[in-house]
Amino acid sequence: MDINNLKRLSAQVNVDDFLPASDEEKEYMVKMRPSTTFFKDGVRRLRKNKVAMVSFFIIIIITLAAIFIPMIWPYDYSTMLGISPGKPVDASFNNLRPFTYGATEQARIAAGESVFPHIFGTDANGRDYFIRVIYGTRISLAVGFFASLIVLVIGLTVGAISGYFGGIVDIIIMRIVDVIYSLPDMLMVILLATVLRQILGPALEGTVLEKIGSNIISLFVVFALLYWVSMSRLVRGQILSLREQEYVLAAQASGASGRWVITKHLIPNCISVIVISTALQIPSAIFTESYLSFLGLGVNAPMPSLGSLASDALNGISSYAYRLVIPAIIISLIVLSLNLFGDGLRDAFDPKLND
Amino acid sequence: MNPKTLKYIVKRLILAVFTVWVVITVTFFIMHAVPGGPFVGEKAVSEAAQKAMEAKYGLDKPLFAQYTTYLKDVVLHLDFGPSLKQRGRDVIDIITDGLKTSAKLGLIAAFLALIIGVVLGAIAALRRNTFFDRVIMVLTTALISMPSFIMGTLLLVAFAIKMHMLPANGSTAAGLILPVITLMLYPMSYITRLTRSSMLDVLGQDYVRTAKAKGVSRLRIIFGHALKNALIPVITYFGPMLAYIVTGSLVVEQIFAVPGIGRAFVNSITNRDYTLIMGTTIILATFIVIMNLVSDILYKVVDPRITLE
Numbered sequence: 001m002d003i004n005n006l007k008r009l010s011a012q013v014n015v016d017d018f019l020p021a022s023d024e025e026k027e028y029m030v031k032m033r034p035s036t037t038f039f040k041d042g043v044r045r046l047r048k049n050k051v052a053m054v055s056f057f058i059i060i061i062i063t064l065a066a067i068f069i070p071m072i073w074p075y076d077y078s079t080m081l082g083i084s085p086g087k088p089v090d091a092s093f094n095n096l097r098p099f100t101y102g103a104t105e106q107a108r109i110a111a112g113e114s115v116f117p118h119i120f121g122t123d124a125n126g127r128d129y130f131i132r133v134i135y136g137t138r139i140s141l142a143v144g145f146f147a148s149l150i151v152l153v154i155g156l157t158v159g160a161i162s163g164y165f166g167g168i169v170d171i172i173i174m175r176i177v178d179v180i181y182s183l184p185d186m187l188m189v190i191l192l193a194t195v196l197r198q199i200l201g202p203a204l205e206g207t208v209l210e211k212i213g214s215n216i217i218s219l220f221v222v223f224a225l226l227y228w229v230s231m232s233r234l235v236r237g238q239i240l241s242l243r244e245q246e247y248v249l250a251a252q253a254s255g256a257s258g259r260w261v262i263t264k265h266l267i268p269n270c271i272s273v274i275v276i277s278t279a280l281q282i283p284s285a286i287f288t289e290s291y292l293s294f295l296g297l298g299v300n301a302p303m304p305s306l307g308s309l310a311s312d313a314l315n316g317i318s319s320y321a322y323r324l325v326i327p328a329i330i331i332s333l334i335v336l337s338l339n340l341f342g343d344g345l346r347d348a349f350d351p352k353l354n355d
Numbered sequence: 356m357n358p359k360t361l362k363y364i365v366k367r368l369i370l371a372v373f374t375v376w377v378v379i380t381v382t383f384f385i386m387h388a389v390p391g392g393p394f395v396g397e398k399a400v401s402e403a404a405q406k407a408m409e410a411k412y413g414l415d416k417p418l419f420a421q422y423t424t425y426l427k428d429v430v431l432h433l434d435f436g437p438s439l440k441q442r443g444r445d446v447i448d449i450i451t452d453g454l455k456t457s458a459k460l461g462l463i464a465a466f467l468a469l470i471i472g473v474v475l476g477a478i479a480a481l482r483r484n485t486f487f488d489r490v491i492m493v494l495t496t497a498l499i500s501m502p503s504f505i506m507g508t509l510l511l512v513a514f515a516i517k518m519h520m521l522p523a524n525g526s527t528a529a530g531l532i533l534p535v536i537t538l539m540l541y542p543m544s545y546i547t548r549l550t551r552s553s554m555l556d557v558l559g560q561d562y563v564r565t566a567k568a569k570g571v572s573r574l575r576i577i578f579g580h581a582l583k584n585a586l587i588p589v590i591t592y593f594g595p596m597l598a599y600i601v602t603g604s605l606v607v608e609q610i611f612a613v614p615g616i617g618r619a620f621v622n623s624i625t626n627r628d629y630t631l632i633m634g635t636t637i638i639l640a641t642f643i644v645i646m647n648l649v650s651d652i653l654y655k656v657v658d659p660r661i662t663l664e
């Protein structure tokens with residue numbers, strides 16, 4: 001028997017094991033760089049993606065402009081500049097070309113006062129068009145964001161329940177999903193929006209929601225009713241594969257409740273897929289809103305949205321084509337950048353989904 | 356055909372029939388949920404006249420009786436009742452009138468989107484990473500982000516109002532050119548991207564390499580091996596494409612004043628012509644459901660490798 005084995009078998013402690021580490025040994029333990037997390041790694045990949053970053057900055061700039069410009073702008077989206085109390089309507093304010101002024105404003109300029117320019121002119125009712133475009137952008141962005149949030153919450157809840165409990169619950173939910181999925185969504189959206197705004201109008205009177213307008217609320221209801229299905233399918237699929245994992249079994253064996261397993265194990269593990277598909281939902285919601293506004297089923301007047309501005313512009317299209325082109329460019333820019341940024345997110349955070 | 360495929364087809368058929376039933380039911384009850392019913396808001400109608408009208412359209416019967424009558428009329432006779440706003444005309448007549456124009460518009464757009472999309476996609480895949488490929492990808496990305504109503508109005512401004520090259524009114528044959536282009540661009544872009552990516556996938560397959568090694572001519576590889584297989588995913592897009600064209604034609608017909616079913620539908624929304632809204636929704640929805648069914652079944656039948664659920 002050699003000497004090492006003897007040492008191991010003896011009850012005596014090997015003193016050599018307790019010597020302070022040499023510098024050479026310490027070097028192994030030095031962190032060369034901070035360890036990266038999944039999130040940091042994804043952000044690093046995202047920042048390398050030039051297209052996604054440019055889209056991201058465009059979104060940020062448009063969003064900030066939509067939030068802050070109405071606060072400092074001297075004009076308001078609903079004020080008809082030609083109308084002042086006690087005087088006849090001053091039609092010189094209607095349909096102003098960009099950087100031109102109404103009659104009273106010209107008088108003020110002649111008197112040496114400075115008048116804030118109408119950058120995009122005014123519309124047929126004498127409202128400053130620039131602030132209407134900015135305000136419309138704000139509405140469109142808000143509708144897209146909140147609609148996606150609604151879809152996320154409902155889809156996540158239903159999908160998680162369906163995937164986790166399985167059995168009869170899953171079968172029932174998935175049959176409902178199948179039917180809603182095969183409904184032609186746009187037609188149903190038009191149908192619901194047509195009727196809901198008439199039902200909701202009187203019901204909302206006097207509540208906080210009245211300010212938002214029955215049309216936008218009915219739009220949200222439509223999204224809540226129809227668009228959660230693909231999200232819930234996605235979540236269910238993720239959960240079905242995740243729940244077979246060993247750590248879920250381990251948690252269940254140590255007595256974890258269903259809620260605990262869903263919130264602590266399953267959702268964090270499919271979060272990236274969910275975030276990405278929510279991000280891609282926003283442009284599609286903006287798309288839907290502008291489509292409905294164009295059909296006259298969007299926001300309540302005088303509130304503008306990009307779709308309703310484009311729709312209104314159709315009336316004077318031969319002489320005021322820029323009134324259509326401006327909201328058109330902004331919608332396309334928003335939808336394009338959101339789509340490209342969503343694709344970038346997918347590439348960065350979910351290499352599995354990459355096609 | 357193996358029994359598994361048959362089972363899948365039967366399952367899908369049942370789902371489709373059920374979906375159409377849901378559409379009819381939802382449409383009916385939603386329309387009857389409108390406060391006051393369809394005649395509210397019309398001026399100068401005395402109470403007696405309103406009662407008479409309700410009796411004429413069967414609106415005085417209990418809701419469920421109305422529903423069963425409606426369901427029976429719709430399914431058995433395609434009878435959606437008279438239009439509430441266009442006196443003396445039946446909904447089904449208005450729909451069949453518009454359908455002729457709309458079908459022409461939609462089918463030309465679908466056909467062109469398919470042909471041009473496949474050709475562009477295949478060329479882009481074969482000339483991968485060249486200037487042509489890049490231009491195609493950038494263009495299609497931009498086109499996919501543009502709503503159809505924006506595209507339509509921009510084309511209207513550019514070609515009809517500024518340049519006077521094409522008529523703005525879509526009621527003539529030449530007037531259909533701009534609506535067709537508007538409807539075609541989005542599905543064309545989508546098909547281009549779909550064909551390109553599936554073509555790239557197929558070109559990397561072993562059987563293409565084997566064909567090359569055997570000395571098969573380039574044209575034969577492209578048409579006989581690659582394109583044939585690359586087109587299978589395009590079949591799945593067939594249903595969604597027709598759905599897009601149907602909903603797109605609603606606004607496009609409105610913009611270009613095409614006298615089709617879409618324009619009738621949009622007008623019926625503004626006029627609150629409820630029976631017309633119901634009829635059009637049901638007809639268009641059934642069409643979309645059938646098209647989705649056909650494209651899904653075709654997809655599974657064409658490619659035996661695809662596993663069935």
